[in-house]
Amino acid sequence: MPELPEVECFTRRLQERLPGRCVRSLRVTAPAMLEGLTPGACARAVTGRCVKRVTRHGKHLLVVFEQDTTLALHFGLSGEPRVLADGETAPPHTRLALVLDRGCLVVTDPRKLGRIAVAESPAAYLDAHGLGPDALGLSAVRLGALLEASRSGLKSFLMNQSVLAGIGNVYSDEILFQARLHPRRPAAGLSAGAVRRLHRCLDRVLATAIAAGADPDRMPGRFLIHYRHPGARCPRCGGALQRLTVGSRHAWLCPRCQPQAG
DNA sequence: AGGTATGTTAATTG
DNA sequence: GCAATTAACATACC
Numbered sequence: 001m002p003e004l005p006e007v008e009c010f011t012r013r014l015q016e017r018l019p020g021r022c023v024r025s026l027r028v029t030a031p032a033m034l035e036g037l038t039p040g041a042c043a044r045a046v047t048g049r050c051v052k053r054v055t056r057h058g059k060h061l062l063v064v065f066e067q068d069t070t071l072a073l074h075f076g077l078s079g080e081p082r083v084l085a086d087g088e089t090a091p092p093h094t095r096l097a098l099v100l101d102r103g104c105l106v107v108t109d110p111r112k113l114g115r116i117a118v119a120e121s122p123a124a125y126l127d128a129h130g131l132g133p134d135a136l137g138l139s140a141v142r143l144g145a146l147l148e149a150s151r152s153g154l155k156s157f158l159m160n161q162s163v164l165a166g167i168g169n170v171y172s173d174e175i176l177f178q179a180r181l182h183p184r185r186p187a188a189g190l191s192a193g194a195v196r197r198l199h200r201c202l203d204r205v206l207a208t209a210i211a212a213g214a215d216p217d218r219m220p221g222r223f224l225i226h227y228r229h230p231g232a233r234c235p236r237c238g239g240a241l242q243r244l245t246v247g248s249r250h251a252w253l254c255p256r257c258q259p260q261a262g
Numbered sequence: 263a264g265g266t267a268t269g270t271t272a273a274t275t276g
Numbered sequence: 277g278c279a280a281t282t283a284a285c286a287t288a289c290c
Contacts, residue, residue: 003268032285059269076269078287093287111287113269152279161270170268228268248282249268 002059002075004135004166005209010081011056014105017083018063021100022050028116030095033109035117045118046071046098057126057134058165063098063105068121071098076113082106135166136206140199147187147195155183155246158202166206169249170225175205177224182258183244183251228252 002010023046028039037045049065056062061081063071073081073096082091084104090097091108096116098105107114119125133142135158146164150157157163158172167175176183179201181194190198205223212218216225222235232241234254244251 006268074269076286077267078269109287111267111269111285113285113287115270150279156280159269168268245281247280250266 002077002079003168003171004056004059004206005171005212005214007056007059007061007075007166008136008210009214010075011054011061014054014061014063014081014083017103018051018054018100018105020050021102023047023065024099024101026099027097028095029097030109030112033095033112033114033116035115037118042116042118045069051100055122057122058131058161059168060125060129060131060165062122062125064122070119070122070125072115072117072119072125073107074115074117075107076109076111076115078111079107079109079114082108130162131165132161132163133165135164135202138164138199138202140196143199143202144192144195147190147198150187152187153184153246154181154187154198155251157187167202169251170228171205171209173228173252174209174224175202176258177253178205180257182260183246183253185260224252224254 026043026046028034028042031039034042046065046069049069052064052066054063059074061073084106086103090106093108093110094106095109095112096107117125119128150163152160154176155172158167158175179198181198209219219225227235227241233239234241234257237254237256239254239256242253242255
């Protein structure tokens with residue numbers, strides 16, 4: 001779930017409700033999810049502070065307090081934030097509860113692969129994590145430069161968070177399918193037309209997914225996201241889809257629409 | 263019971 | 277140094 005579109009939707013929901021709220025207390029019930037600090041230190045860092053804004057970079061959601069102290073949330077495979085009204089009980093698998101003067105921000109994460117961190121500022125956090133520019137709103141020229149500087153295949157390139165932040169397994173497949181580019185094609189050496197196509201599809205896929213509230217059921221029928229299972233056929237040409245293993249992840253593609261060369 | 267899962271990171275190999 | 281692969285992390289779901 002939580003690739004850029006999901007995290008963008010989380011961010012918008014939180015941005016509507018959190019600014020101006022102040023932290024009464026904080027509870028972390030899965031200390032292993034904390035990055036380099038104890039639950040006590042985490043609580044001390046944010047208690048008493050008021051939320052200025054909620055923003056996002058790549059798959060990371062940043063709750064920025066006054067003076068720029070930042071609570072950074074990464075959702076791993078199964079994390080999700082929720083704002084509870086006063087008196088609402090915490091849902092199952094709640095790992096973090098930020099009690100506010102009105103309401104409460106919780107993070108649920110059954111698999112506990114998410115991360116919780118505190119930083120001096122958003123910039124300090126991004127820097128410490130070596131994140132590349134956000135995938136959304138990247139210019140075609142900048143994308144072209146990043147492609148040329150890479151020696152990876154296209155799918156690995158798109159998923160490398162230090163190059164480009166926000167794209168994961170599902171959306172890298174979607175973007176390459178829409179752009180008709182093979183996931184193992186080298187990132188460098190694409191034609192100008194192919195770079196333009198990749199840029200347009202990257203932008204459009206992410207924007208469409210966000211507009212759909214990151215809910216696959218509301219995404220266009222031509223999206224590959226509906227067909228990531230054995231036996232499915234390409235929504236464009238009707239041919240059999242193929243599953244490759246790239247790293248330890250599954251890449252879905254249409255071998256007819258996404259030839260190795262060309 | 264066993265296989266699968268959308269993320270990140272460290273260790274290993276080429 | 278870079279890129280690709282594998283295992284590990286912890287748990288739910290089918």
